[in-house]
Amino acid sequence: MFDFWTGAPDLPVYGFLIRAIIVYGYVFLLIKVLGQRSMTAINPIDFLFGVIIGDVVGEPLANGENPLGGPLAAAALIGGVHLFLSYISLKMPRFRRVLEDEPIMLIEKGHILHEEMAKAKLTVEGLLMDLRFNNAIDLTEVDYAMLESNGQISVIKKSRFDSLTPADMGQFPKSKGYPTVVIMDGHIIDANLKKVGDRAWLQNVLQQNGFNDAKDVFLMTADETKKVYLSGKKQVKSG
Template sequence: MLVVFIRTIILYTIVIVAMRIMGKRQIGELQPFELAIAIMISDLASVPMQNTGVPLLHGVIPILTMLAIQIIISFVSLKSTRARNIICGKPSVLISAGKINENVFQNELYTLNDFLEQLRSKDIYNIADVEYAILESNGQLSVVPKAGKRNVTPEDLNLNVKYEAPALELIIDGDLIKENLKNANLDKHMLEAELNKIGIKQIKDVLFASIDCDRKLFCQAKEKRSK
């Protein structure tokens, strides 16, 4: 039993490291070859994990081999546009200038029902509102609505808007994020002083705290303090 436990931890660690090396893209954003490699890696890990009669190296070596293949393919795709088109494919224009490209749908084996479902997920409920629709090589759908159906932007109204940067998380579940604190030009003593103003004496009592580009602090204490 101990052997199985140790083998499981080793294989799990190797798979996690391999997936991290492969990149940060979500499953729905993986290219076909990346998805195939991810599935094969998980399958290769499950065999020696379940069967202690299979040497551990018989699982580790194939996983490392698949990882090496993925890195090589990614590198070739990065350096060569032609290779990228062959390996990953090209985006397909499903609707161009408001016209449905029937042949593209047939070539991609993509039905109108699938297309309408994807449109609804993007809050577009009328195909007539679409100016361009592109099926990306990873299967994601990109849509450009017609000009009259797009959301109004400040630029449309000739409004000047101020710059907005993402808020910096300073404390998450009682843990201080020192890097973000430094990026916000704050130190621990300054943050604690601000927390004291709202009745929080210790950082560990904070559930979440962040600061926005206007230097406004948002903070919420853990529930045990609010009772």
């Protein structure tokens, strides 16, 4: 009856399905406990944790003879060690340098540091590719470029090549804030509506944009300046 947990040479299909559900839920819970991380900014210790966890809990899903308890216990221990190391690195900056590599300066004041590129094992082609990803095609515009600990390259352009901002022109527009979803798939989200207006304001906005009812709207957002985006179920409007 509990072959899905203890393992068996002829584990039936439903046993693998139960194992898959258990492992998925367990890893999901483990990730939630460890905290949210950005996948685009993963550092080496997070990558190592992901690889080991995947190998430990993945084996019982491929081999029905292996018991499930041992791998889950090992995964919990690895997760605990990872959480402990993350906490220590947060509290002790010196120890953080052991877990996370220091950023490497690749370009300084417009000059490419080829010795640092060799240290980072980065080719000129690789550097140029990363600069293109950062919208820095022209090397004469680059002031600094850093290889960050997560493997990405950050670029700081020379001041004269910075984009012109409203502040540069003596203008100080009101902050737009974060767009709030007011209507989603025809349903009004009252908690969000209170942040930007009331029902009367909403009905007025809908009529101005050619909608008689919120049920005709697929998505509506509004920011702090009450700038509205409306996408109908049959057409797209903005205002």
